[in-house]
Amino acid sequence: MTSHSYAARRSQLTTYFDRTAVDAWARLTSDAPVSKIRATVRAGRDAMRGTLLSWLPADLSGTRLLDAGCGTGALSLEAARRGADVVAIDVSPTLIALGRERTAVSASGRIDFRVGDMLDPGLGHFDYVVAMDSLIHYATPDIVQALATLAARTDAAILFTVAPRTPLLTLMHMAGRVFPRGDRAPAIVPVGEADLRRRLAAEPALSGVRIDRAHRVNSGFYLSQAFELGRSA
Template sequence: MSDQSSHNYLDTRARLETYFDKTASQTWAALTSDAPVSKIRATVRAGRDEMRAMLLDALPADLSGARVLDAGAGAGQMSFELAARGAEVVAVDISPSLLEVARKRMPAEFADKISFHAGDMLDPVHGRFDYAIAMDSVIHYRAPDMARMLGELAPRVWQKIAFTIAPQTPMLSAMHVAGKAFPRSDRSPAIIPISENRLRLELAKITERELRKIGRVHTGFYISQAMEVCA
């Protein structure tokens, strides 16, 4: 990454770490459970469930022998689904507290299939993978930074990276602009709407790998688009 891009990436990552590990860890633990939530959060929960299924459908049903990166694993829902398909899962998240929730929720039969790591999803120490999934874990980054993140990860992923963006819809764009007018304090870091074409152009500067659209989920207050970078 360039110096400016690296600065933007590190600054955003620091805000995300504070938010998910301290400010809202209990909120996200509840959202990813069966606990009662508000009507708005219920639509987010339903949307995330639908998106998780969509991303999983982009991978083989049988992942036996495959090594998969769950980038932004959070409370572990995606990791558990991947392990159930036979994958060896490396679950990485910047929030140690959410990973602790995942460890406590992990079914005993997956203990030898999932390893949890607190830190940067891009850290090369995690090794190489057959597949990587990043569900809602890069949606806080600008298109150039997102492209550089994908470009940095791509050489270590043999098959594909499946991930989500916040699509540049009128609703999300208006929410993003309105959010800039208010102090963020303990609210969640801004979700940045991304143009699919802009991301494709930025990614083409870094790698020859192809960017494809998988599908879109719009459930109440949850709007997300699934994409994949293929070998």
């Protein structure tokens, strides 16, 4: 069962990505010209996607992968090209429609786009779960519970990212709470790595899971920390 705070934030994300920021995200995730600031975000996202894909097997034939918070499906497409059967889910119907449109020719029917909650048990079991920048808007306890929920249905590994706690990101987060604006994205919640690792280690549902790898990408206005959760030997 998800927490009230998780459900409330998910609702905010749905509104933002499906109404407020549709055009901005459509441009950011395409080859269209963008501002210098957004160009750094695009470059950072490309670098992070490359990192997560490098942590997956080159040959994904016979595997089932969940792209949790898939956006317009760029990572889903690359995983499908490696042979994975991908379930690509996002809270935004508009982004899912863009994903279907952009991957219709190249995905060879290997991507099942869905609108909904990445924690929905009806999605079934997976070999791999990738949650790129889809947990960055949640508080650490909700992130841990989400990972515990996903781990119960994941056989190999979960790759996910968080917003690492830095002085600048913490200041921006505080400013966003003090000076809210109706068109601002739901706040990115900074996460302390030591606290995250402690909570993961203390979570009973994750007793057979460990952090295998970590990597940070810092590209201008994009800052994200990746982790790989794998099964203990």
